[in-house]
Amino acid sequence: MLSIQNITAGYGGEPVLRNVGIDVARGEFVGLIGPNGCGKTTLLRVVSGVLAPAAGRVLLGDEELGRIGRRRLARTMACLSQDISLDLSFTVREVVMMGRSPHLPAVGRETARDFEIADRAMELADVSRMGDRQVNEISGGERQRAFIAMCLAQEPEVFLLDEPTSHLDVGHVLAILDLIRALNREEGMTVVAVFHDLNLAAEYCERLLVLNEGRVEALGRPQDVLTADMIRSVYGANVVTEPNPVSQRPHVVISAGMNRVSPGSGTEGARG
């Protein structure tokens, strides 16, 4: 479905990503992990079409991304970015309806069908009851779900998410991820999501792409990729991994004091 080939990209100056590639199959749930600054958001920007790579290309289906018009792209791919303005006095319903823009003619009003789709998106994201409340007056978790509803209203086949659960409490985190997982399984939506939390990534993703300093460090199933060695060498942290008692997926176990830096001698657990 989504073929990311040899992407080298940056913001002028040194490239942030070097030769990164992955082929994502239709209906797959891929997680992007890696330490701060390794290029996860940059990769999402390239894949979503807002940042042109210096080298390499992205294919959606068999079409090159650059050749797909923005509106057509937006009908197929939705991206939940981190920098959506929060100070909006639009209502939740109005914001969700903005998700229908790629489907509307350049000059024209929404139809009843558009309202239906938006309503359904709000139901899925569980924000129906706050449809008339202003976005800047609801909680962080509700806002995130509203933006997710906006993305769902685009009726995308591919859903890109940039740290969808940052600043959310555990209840909201699980609600959102379970929703996305349901969409992935029941509607066949392809999902590529950036994760900060390794355990969440391990639980929800079929495959993980590990980035380190702009390069692909590892790519594969969580059980194959998420090892204590990998975490030590990429994140510079000492952890223990063992199977999650419920799902048998890898679970990262941390303990206080495992990464103590002693003055004078080399740092234990430093990046290898």
Added chain:
Amino acid sequence: MTGRQSTRSIYVVLLAALAIACVLAVFSGPVNVPFNQMLDSSVMRLRVARILLGLVVGAGLSVSGVIFQALLRNPLAEPYVLGVSSGAGLGAALAITLGLGALGTWTLPGMAFAGALATILLVYALARGAGGSVPVHTLLLSGVIVSAVLGSGLMFLVSVSSSKNIHNVVWWLLGNLQILDWGLLRAVSVVVLCGLVITMLFARNLNVMTLGEQPAAHLGLNPERTKRLFFVVASLMTGAAVAACGLIGFVGLIVPHTVRLVIGPDHRRLVPACALAGGGFLVLADAFARTVFPTEVPIGVVTAFLGGPFFLFLLRRRKRSYWG
């Protein structure tokens, strides 16, 4: 829609207010025109032209303000924020101090408009970044700097001018709705009306742009093209308004905020409502100015005097945030 009055009733109220303002304005002025002579009167022709100019300029400045506030995502944005006023003022001051100002009825407005256009191009060119993109904060900064530089050029001109020229430059800058030439009124109206139509057609895109440029791109917009279109439209409307009337402040900042408090942030409703409200407000302010003061008073003074307290009143009544 909690707290937002129904759109239709708001439009009705605005249209009614506009009509009342126009009627009041027709009867306002230093000259008393007997009722039976109204249709035939020269004075009436002057007044009607002035009312039309007020409607057009008020609408143009208000909608320009809305556009700049949406694209720059800044509640303090207003039509003159990118330096259009300084450029137009410099153009006009040059015309006056070089003695060209009186050469023809169109020389002074023409040079003011040229100054406005040159400023827009300069500001946009300066803000251009990699790949032809124009980041919004750079644009704002560029506008402020260019405005300051041109403003100092204006101050320099004033400082070396004869007292007669100083007087003329200052009075032009203070702004007024005097209109003596149907041709000029037509020209300004065409520019503003085209601008209004284009803005209303694409108002939905303004909504999406307030989410941010990348989110807007994710929703299918081309942010650079959208910005360019709207900036050109807003700058031309502002340039035309300033060329015809000098600097009328306050309208482009306060009318959008006031109307947004009542009708909400959806630009498909906000833009036409601001056009009506801005036009009506300016006509009313001018009618007030013409009757209360024996000589022409700078219209900006009156708009601030009338509009400020009303806006504060509205602000206090609404507890919730209205920006966005």
Added chain:
Amino acid sequence: MGVNKGLLKKWCLATAVVGMMAALLLLSERYVPTDATPAGKMRIISLAPNVTEMLFALGLGDSVVGVTEGADYPPEAAKIERVGGFASPSIERMLALSPTLVIGEEGAPSAVVTTLHKADSRSLELRIRNFGELFDAFGKIGEATGTAGRAAEVVAAMRAELAEAARLYGSVPPAARPRVFVEVWRDPITTAGGPSFIDEAIALAGGVNVAHDVKQAHPTINPEQVVEWNPDVIVLCYMTSKGGAAAEIARRIGWADIAAVKSGRVINDIDPDHLLRPGPRLIKGVRALAERLYGPRAGERPGLAEGASP
């Protein structure tokens, strides 16, 4: 250790700054121009173009060493060194010229005057708002420069001209006088009200200023008001394109029915400085106005010129 060094540095810096400020103050107070003034020679600086004209009219042109921008009459004045603009004369430049007398009009920045007092120069501030004050001003300049005799002559000549105008036109009854609208500027329309020179000039020239009842000297006027006043003559005080003036005014919204427009009596060939600059050439302005209002044979007892309203 480090704390003491830091404190010492701060004290040195502070002393240096204070020392510099003190030096600047002392030096500026003591500033004395290096070239000494030859005894008895007057060096006059004029801070307004009309004052410059008045000085030249008194034969003092050679003693004028500094003028402001815009001093363009007589032509010799254009060659004199500039000391700045109307609103911003440069004190440095003035001091460098070692003036013995500085003459300005009311409204010049007062800091200028005080500074010059300190630099051993006398200063004179004039207020000229009408002909009476103009004659007084000539007298004051005459006293200050030792040319009182010449000043009296100049004033007498001007009074004689005005007396002649009074003889010719003084007895024209108000109802028979042409009603005149003087347009000083166009964007916005500015005219000359009651307390202005132009108002006096119009009266002396046998006309009536339609804006006479307006209390300001240079008010901005609503064009409606001009339509209501319905002047017989319109005088434009700015340079317009040659020959286009009457047509341009006729095209103005609602102005086509004004008497002056219908009869084509739109005058734009009087030098604006003859009407706007409060100096000796105002007399020319009065004469020019009279000629336009009553015809070129200004010496005779005039019948009213064609087109003037009865």
